[in-house]
Amino acid sequence: MERIAVKKFFRVAAPVLVLAAGILVMQGLIAAKPAPETKDDEVRAVSLYVDSVTSEDVKVAIRTQGEVRPKTEIELIPQVSGRIVAMSDNFSDGAQFAPNSMLLKIDDADYRVAVVQAEARVAAAQTELERQLATAEMKEDEWRDGRKEQAPTDFALNLTQVAEARANLRSAEAALSKARLDLERTEIKVPFHGRVRERHVGIGQFVSAGASMGRVFSTDTVEVRLPLTDAQLVELNLPLGYTADPAVMPPAVEFSTRLGNREYHWSGEIVRVDGAIDEDTRLIYATAEVRDPYGLAANQGMPMAVGMFVNAEIAGIEEQSAFVMPRLALRNDDKVYVINGDNELEIRSVDVLSTSEERVLVTSGVSAGDRVVTSPVPNAVEGMAVEPIFRQQG
Numbered sequence: 001m002e003r004i005a006v007k008k009f010f011r012v013a014a015p016v017l018v019l020a021a022g023i024l025v026m027q028g029l030i031a032a033k034p035a036p037e038t039k040d041d042e043v044r045a046v047s048l049y050v051d052s053v054t055s056e057d058v059k060v061a062i063r064t065q066g067e068v069r070p071k072t073e074i075e076l077i078p079q080v081s082g083r084i085v086a087m088s089d090n091f092s093d094g095a096q097f098a099p100n101s102m103l104l105k106i107d108d109a110d111y112r113v114a115v116v117q118a119e120a121r122v123a124a125a126q127t128e129l130e131r132q133l134a135t136a137e138m139k140e141d142e143w144r145d146g147r148k149e150q151a152p153t154d155f156a157l158n159l160t161q162v163a164e165a166r167a168n169l170r171s172a173e174a175a176l177s178k179a180r181l182d183l184e185r186t187e188i189k190v191p192f193h194g195r196v197r198e199r200h201v202g203i204g205q206f207v208s209a210g211a212s213m214g215r216v217f218s219t220d221t222v223e224v225r226l227p228l229t230d231a232q233l234v235e236l237n238l239p240l241g242y243t244a245d246p247a248v249m250p251p252a253v254e255f256s257t258r259l260g261n262r263e264y265h266w267s268g269e270i271v272r273v274d275g276a277i278d279e280d281t282r283l284i285y286a287t288a289e290v291r292d293p294y295g296l297a298a299n300q301g302m303p304m305a306v307g308m309f310v311n312a313e314i315a316g317i318e319e320q321s322a323f324v325m326p327r328l329a330l331r332n333d334d335k336v337y338v339i340n341g342d343n344e345l346e347i348r349s350v351d352v353l354s355t356s357e358e359r360v361l362v363t364s365g366v367s368a369g370d371r372v373v374t375s376p377v378p379n380a381v382e383g384m385a386v387e388p389i390f391r392q393q394g
Helices: 002-032 109-146 159-184 230-236
Strands: 046-052 054-058 062-070 073-076 082-087 104-106 194-199 214-218 221-228 252-259 262-273 284-291 309-314 320-326 335-339 345-349 351-355 359-364 371-373 386-390
Touching (some): 109 159, 221 230
Parallel strands (some): 046 386
Antiparallel strands (some): 054 320, 062 309, 082 104, 221 284
């Protein structure tokens, strides 16, 4: 029995002993294997385009927008009634007209008759005045020849009648002036170069005094009301209630808009600033003017037309120091990437003063001569190694 138990023990223990021996052999071989040579990975610098920051004294430009509107726009309202018997071809929607040119003609037959009647009344009043003057002269002579002791009255000398005749003559002359004025008013004219915005009447139509016949506006000057924040107004150094002084150059404004695939530009100037802040928007409105927008001020034949929505860039008055860099250098959240003297990337915050399509002006965060990155940097990390490359200037 003991022999059988021993055989069983060796049959079970043998595989375990073989496995253990194999493990020991493998460990010995691994321990005897020489360690691999270690090699430190070299840090590879990222090549990025850079540009140098410069310092300049600049005039900050303020950007805003507004709608072009006429400086002068009026309703055409007749002061006399009658039937329209003539109408100029220039009195059509969108048409232009010269100053004091006739736009409409109202039938003037009744008004010409009224002038003739008024002239007759003036002649009769003039005759009556001369009669009363002659009578007054005769009565004065009679009184003097009678050698009466008491002083004569004005009525006795016919002076009262003369005064009445003079008053009647003045009244008749005033009626004549009114009749002639009504006759002139049968021709509808305006005293400026302009265009017709809308027409309400046609030839043959009867119009009453006080009824609108259309709207016209002057093309001599157009205005644009430009909304500004209080900070922008301070940057422009303009006070509330500002009015342009003819002896001082007002702030210049460059207007632009895109029509189709073309961009057009016009020049104007700030002429006044509202004296109150808008209660709804809390904005301040400045008014700019452009003279002769349909003529000399037109750009490539394109007028700065009424109703057009335009972008405006207002030039600052006073210069101030700023650091200038390419627009590509400015990142989200007003960050820029600067390469320090060890060619390592630094992420800095800047205070932006003004931006344009080509450059950005800042007041802090960088210094003149700093190298700012203008390349895209997908995963920027503070302290990363950089190989700066300056773009070829050409």
